[in-house]
């Protein structure tokens with residue numbers, strides 16, 4: 707396994723299908739001056755957690771730090787901010 711220059715073992719991009727359970731019942735948190743609001747994201751709508759661009763591809767990239775999913779990342783943000791992160795494709799879970 708090659709180590710990237712940003713090089714930590716648990717940091718990588720995980721590629722999953724849109725049907726991945728992570729995308730079910732998502733909420734985004736909107737902070738305004740005096741309150742914090744949770745907005746439910748409709749199933750089927752996937753947006754980049756960095757730039758809020760809608761992701762329409764069948765495969766979606768998740769940004770992972772230390773083996774924990776941080777959030778969704780679009781291609782452009784990956785290229786801009788995390789070009790050295792290893793890309794791993796999640797194998798389908800056997801049923």
Ligand SMILES: [Zn+2]
Nearest residue numbers: 754757780783
């Ligand atoms: Zn983005």
